[in-house]
Amino acid sequence: MSALDGLPPLRDVIATHELRAKKNLGQNFLLDLNLTARIARIAGDLSKTDVIEVGPGPGGLTRGLLAEGARKVLAIEKDSRCLPALAQIAAHYPGRLEVLEGDALKIDPLEYLEQPIAICANLPYNVGTELLIRWLTPEDWPPFWSSLTLMFQKEVAERITAQPGSKAYGRLAILTQWRADARIALTLPPEAFTPPPKVSSAVVHLTALPEPRFPADLKTLERVVAAAFNQRRKMLRASLKGLSPQIEEHLTAAGIAPTDRAEQIPLENFCALARSLKSA
Known part of the structure; x- marks a missing residue:
């Protein structure tokens, strides 16, 4: 050049x-x-x-x-x-x-x-x-x-x-x-x-993208993802228990098994979990 x-x-x-x-x-x-x-x-x-x-x-x-x-x-x-x-x-x-x-x-x-x-x-x-x-x-x-x-x-x-x-x-x-x-x-x-x-x-x-791929509150999603992957070897019901006393109910509502680990969860389900927690 x-x-x-x-x-x-x-x-x-x-x-x-x-x-x-x-x-x-x-x-x-x-x-x-x-x-x-x-x-x-x-x-x-x-x-x-x-x-x-x-x-x-x-x-x-x-x-x-x-x-x-x-x-x-x-x-x-x-x-x-x-x-x-x-x-x-x-x-x-x-x-x-x-x-x-x-x-x-x-x-x-x-x-x-x-x-x-x-x-x-x-x-x-x-x-x-x-x-x-x-x-x-x-x-x-x-x-x-x-x-x-x-x-x-x-x-x-x-x-x-x-x-x-x-x-x-x-x-x-x-x-x-x-x-x-x-x-x-x-x-x-x-x-x-x-x-x-x-x-x-x-x-x-x-x-x-013109808008996020799935609806979710940014701050809630960031908090969920940070907690999930900071302890990625743990089941989500354990790594996310600090976010809500009813975390297992929120996980189930988002289509996530409480025994799943963070690296198994698609983006869509993380967004659903963020919506569930935000609404509570």
Whole structure:
């Protein structure tokens, strides 16, 4: 892509700006511009969409998003060392890249963007799951974003897309699949990154549903799921007894056997249990 966008190869950018990846920032840079363009394409047609990118680093995915036609990219970067490299990209794409220095957990990006909005990011490993849960659990739904295209450790990606009965199935799968369609779109080996992480990575694409898949109160569902999976080896009548003195009656009303364990229960039944508890 260096020939396509007229900017230097990423290895040269990293050398010029001395951008050694920092472990404490969860940084692993993806330097293959063919791969970053491929990830940008997974996000779909972005020509009429503003895109939030968290942790752009030297700008590999940023360049992919812009070259693939994103209307605008808002890049949120905590590491000030990366700002000169991102400024070079912004100058190359006038008016289409805005860079905010700061912590994505503390920045409200909406004042800088226009709908529709997508999020596409190679998320820093140390905040990726927390950001995903925030994006999935606003009080109001549908959310401000239409889709999420996110890089995670492969193990986390498998937890997001897991089905009942699997060891990976848990809180993350339920909160995701309650409000979104999710699929693993791409798997990458450690050697695709600099420095190579110890595990493989995967890109997950999520599309927001117009409304949750089954009716339930968010806070009640979160409480039920957290209690169920915090003690996932226990029968639900034991792991959930703190939620209600009549927990066995609520389980039965939701079509759940009190002797079942959390990983056996489909999303629909967890939502039914949340409704039963909320009505009580």
